[in-house]
Amino acid sequence: MPEKTSxxxxxxxxxxxxxxxxTLSLWLADEPIPTPGPDEVVIQVQAAPxxxxxxxxxxxxxxxSSLVAGGSAERPTLxxxxxxxxxxxxxxxxxxxxxxxxxxxxxxxxxxxxxxxLQGRTVAVFxxxxxxxxxxARADDCMVLPEGVTAADGASxxxxxxxxxxxxxxxxxxxxxxxxLTAAAAGLGQMLNKVCQEDGIGLVNIxxxxxxxxxxxxLGAKHVCNSSDPDFMDQLTxxxxxxxxxxxxxxxxxxxxxxxxxxxxxxVAREDMTEYSPYxxxxxxxxxxxxxxxxxxxxIERKAGMGWGVGGWLMPWVLGxxxxxxxxxxxxxxxxxxxxxFASHYNEQISLADVLxxxxxxxxxxxxxxxKLLVDPTAA
Amino acid sequence: MPEKTSxxxxxxxxxxxxxxxxTLSLWLADEPIPTPGPDEVVIQVQAAPxxxxxxxxxxxxxxxSSLVAGGSAERPTLxxxxxxxxxxxxxxxxxxxxxxxxxxxxxxxxxxxxxxxLQGRTVAVFxxxxxxxxxxARADDCMVLPEGVTAADGASxxxxxxxxxxxxxxxxxxxxxxxxLTAAAAGLGQMLNKVCQEDGIGLVNIxxxxxxxxxxxxLGAKHVCNSSDPDFMDQLTxxxxxxxxxxxxxxxxxxxxxxxxxxxxxxVAREDMTEYSPYxxxxxxxxxxxxxxxxxxxxIERKAGMGWGVGGWLMPWVLGxxxxxxxxxxxxxxxxxxxxxFASHYNEQISLADVLxxxxxxxxxxxxxxxKLLVDPTAA
Numbered sequence: 067m068p069e070k071t072s073x074x075x076x077x078x079x080x081x082x083x084x085x086x087x088x089t090l091s092l093w094l095a096d097e098p099i100p101t102p103g104p105d106e107v108v109i110q111v112q113a114a115p116x117x118x119x120x121x122x123x124x125x126x127x128x129x130x131s132s133l134v135a136g137g138s139a140e141r142p143t144l145x146x147x148x149x150x151x152x153x154x155x156x157x158x159x160x161x162x163x164x165x166x167x168x169x170x171x172x173x174x175x176x177x178x179x180x181x182x183x184l185q186g187r188t189v190a191v192f193x194x195x196x197x198x199x200x201x202x203a204r205a206d207d208c209m210v211l212p213e214g215v216t217a218a219d220g221a222s223x224x225x226x227x228x229x230x231x232x233x234x235x236x237x238x239x240x241x242x243x244x245x246x247l248t249a250a251a252a253g254l255g256q257m258l259n260k261v262c263q264e265d266g267i268g269l270v271n272i273x274x275x276x277x278x279x280x281x282x283x284x285l286g287a288k289h290v291c292n293s294s295d296p297d298f299m300d301q302l303t304x305x306x307x308x309x310x311x312x313x314x315x316x317x318x319x320x321x322x323x324x325x326x327x328x329x330x331x332x333x334v335a336r337e338d339m340t341e342y343s344p345y346x347x348x349x350x351x352x353x354x355x356x357x358x359x360x361x362x363x364x365x366i367e368r369k370a371g372m373g374w375g376v377g378g379w380l381m382p383w384v385l386g387x388x389x390x391x392x393x394x395x396x397x398x399x400x401x402x403x404x405x406x407x408f409a410s411h412y413n414e415q416i417s418l419a420d421v422l423x424x425x426x427x428x429x430x431x432x433x434x435x436x437x438k439l440l441v442d443p444t445a446a
Numbered sequence: 447m448p449e450k451t452s453x454x455x456x457x458x459x460x461x462x463x464x465x466x467x468x469t470l471s472l473w474l475a476d477e478p479i480p481t482p483g484p485d486e487v488v489i490q491v492q493a494a495p496x497x498x499x500x501x502x503x504x505x506x507x508x509x510x511s512s513l514v515a516g517g518s519a520e521r522p523t524l525x526x527x528x529x530x531x532x533x534x535x536x537x538x539x540x541x542x543x544x545x546x547x548x549x550x551x552x553x554x555x556x557x558x559x560x561x562x563x564l565q566g567r568t569v570a571v572f573x574x575x576x577x578x579x580x581x582x583a584r585a586d587d588c589m590v591l592p593e594g595v596t597a598a599d600g601a602s603x604x605x606x607x608x609x610x611x612x613x614x615x616x617x618x619x620x621x622x623x624x625x626x627l628t629a630a631a632a633g634l635g636q637m638l639n640k641v642c643q644e645d646g647i648g649l650v651n652i653x654x655x656x657x658x659x660x661x662x663x664x665l666g667a668k669h670v671c672n673s674s675d676p677d678f679m680d681q682l683t684x685x686x687x688x689x690x691x692x693x694x695x696x697x698x699x700x701x702x703x704x705x706x707x708x709x710x711x712x713x714v715a716r717e718d719m720t721e722y723s724p725y726x727x728x729x730x731x732x733x734x735x736x737x738x739x740x741x742x743x744x745x746i747e748r749k750a751g752m753g754w755g756v757g758g759w760l761m762p763w764v765l766g767x768x769x770x771x772x773x774x775x776x777x778x779x780x781x782x783x784x785x786x787x788f789a790s791h792y793n794e795q796i797s798l799a800d801v802l803x804x805x806x807x808x809x810x811x812x813x814x815x816x817x818k819l820l821v822d823p824t825a826a
Contacts, residue, residue, distance in 0.1 A: 372759065
């Protein structure tokens with residue numbers, strides 16, 4: 067990989083644009099390093115993960131078979147075609163050169179007059195545009211990582227850790243006492259298992275393969291149900307009976323799973339009913355959909371009476387409703403546990419240019435099964 | 447029809463039982479007229495409608511083809527078989543002789559010492575057991591009908607009127623400003639149209655047939671969308687654009703309709719977005735399912751981003767959360783408008799014994815299309 071050719075006053079920024087004709091373009095732009103305002107800093111980004119949520123700005127809108135690589139080895143480009151049916155949903159981004167990369171970490175290299183205490187510190191940031199060599203940030207948005215923690219350690223300090231913590235917050239605020247997670251063997255699930263063990267909260271893990279059951283049991287998980295087993299519904303009902311979980315977070319989303327969870331919750335809730343009602347138990351049973359591993363329709367076979375809900379769930383929106391004091395507590399908990407409870411693991415470190423290479427696109431497009439990639443923009 | 451043979455101290459009560467072996471039995475029991483406590487009254491029931499919600503206690507659990515009539519002309523019985531798959535959901539009613547009939551009206555013939563002001567009044571009651579010649583009720587639960595209003599006028603003073611009013615309450619409490627109703631040409635929909643016109647609330651009506659569009663327009667409805675039209679989605683999106691409705695009440699429930707409503711709401715919400723988000727508009731879009739005209743699974747094709755919810759909705763549960771002061775106001779509004787805004791219409795008056803006749807079962811099982819039946823227990 068050659069040394070970067072940009073001058074000391076510019077840095078590379080990965081940008082993504084969808085044009086009116088449905089062309090998706092990804093490229094590395096050489097842009098001036100921003101000058102921070104009084105309450106801002108400039109971070110030299112050293113590590114930024116590729117999360118499933120990043121792929122929606124990278125390549126997801128385009129038909130995968132339409133992607134064509136271009137440019138040079140050092141400044142590769144990628145183009146693809148968005149299908150006409152998907153285009154209306156993208157109206158708000160047509161013609162805009164969007165930055166990409168939800169979260170990451172790096173070193174503060176420039177600081178405004180009210181942020182000089184951050185100069186030289188390694189900080190983590192959330193909010194887009196982290197696939198870049200330099201990124202402007204509000205000082206308040208920086209999570210200062212403890213001494214000795216590297217940018218790679220802290221690169222994933224927001225999406226998974228705050229998603230796990232916000233699930234627990236939602237559970238509590240909506241009056242539930244234990245929870246269910248699907249696709250529970252992934253990084254997020256491993257984190258949520260640690261959080262629930264620390265906090266003494268009942269967690270029912272749903273996975274699809276026997277080795278995932280083993281993995282989670284090895285991490286101390288008490289309740290793991292395998293949806294590929296013929297007695298899955300019985301396993302799930304029993305786990306719900308033991309935990310009294312009445313809220314679930316589902317990353318699979320398409321297919322019958324959300325409805326199956328509700329129906330098993332209702333079976334347990336009805337065991338407590340002393341009077342018959344054709345509307346079932348009034349205990350509210352909730353499934354929040356936060357992913358989309360299966361893009362098909364969510365099919366709810368309604369056997370759960372009338373006391374149920376299904377809906378979308380998005381961590382930043384939940385965070386926005388918690389209020390700054392609680393958010394600060396959650397962020398401090400993440401920073402303190404960034405190399406333990408909230409540690410992330412990566413299969414490979416890649417450069418900014420690598421993000422645009424077709425063989426990498428293939429890998430991060432199926433992120434859940436092939437392990438996580440970490441982008442190091444200093445290697446571009 | 448012969449005169450009733452019960453003594454003056456007993457009355458007929460329609461009862462329904464499911465046995466452990468899955469046998470459903472319906473019969474008329476001759477039971478002592480109850481003695482009211484100090485705060486109670488006994489109502490001679492004169493009119494009680496058969497609502498879709500009653501059918502679930504009558505014949506719905508059994509396979510329709512299994513129903514067999516028995517008994518005498520005067521004391522008919524009906525038996526049927528519940529499929530083994532449905533039986534677990536009925537566990538709480540196994541072996542219990544349940545009364546039937548959610549609402550009705552009649553004359554107070556006995557009153558406890560604190561309820562003598564009700565003696566001789568025509569009152570409406572909600573809460574089950576109205577398919578009976580006499581029914582005990584708490585004085586507080588009686589809606590006293592205005593002078594000159596008959597029991598037949600007041601028989602449906604609860605289910606449809608309070609459902610319509612509770613939909614508006616839910617809309618307001620959850621921060622929405624206009625609403626959508628499906629299967630909107632039925633009695634409930636006609637009532638909700640009158641309520642929304644009185645209160646100046648935007649209402650989008652969804653129906654399935656051209657004559658239903660005409661019917662609702664004749665009642666002054668501004669927004670009526672026909673789901674059988676090829677441009678239904680465009681009609682719906684335009685009506686949502688004009689009303690800004692972000693909450694819907696869906697009686698169809700099975701199939702893609704709930705998801706289609708959410709997706710059209712999202713199209714409108716995105717028109718207000720100035721920045722692109724792969725998660726769509728943060729405006730919350732809600733569909734409550736309160737019926738079940740289509741028993742198939744609810745299929746949600748997720749194009750509505752993350753700001754949406756679908757869930758069960760049950761009027762009595764909503765009423766329970768409103769608090770007694772607000773409930774009193776709603777009941778007073780219904781009583782005042784019982785022959786106008788909240789008037790119900792019936793195709794035929796039948797006796798208690800008629801409820802158990804197979805040709806009647808067929809009619810009320812498809813209630814939505816064949817018009818409403820009114821039971822007059824004094825004719826049994």
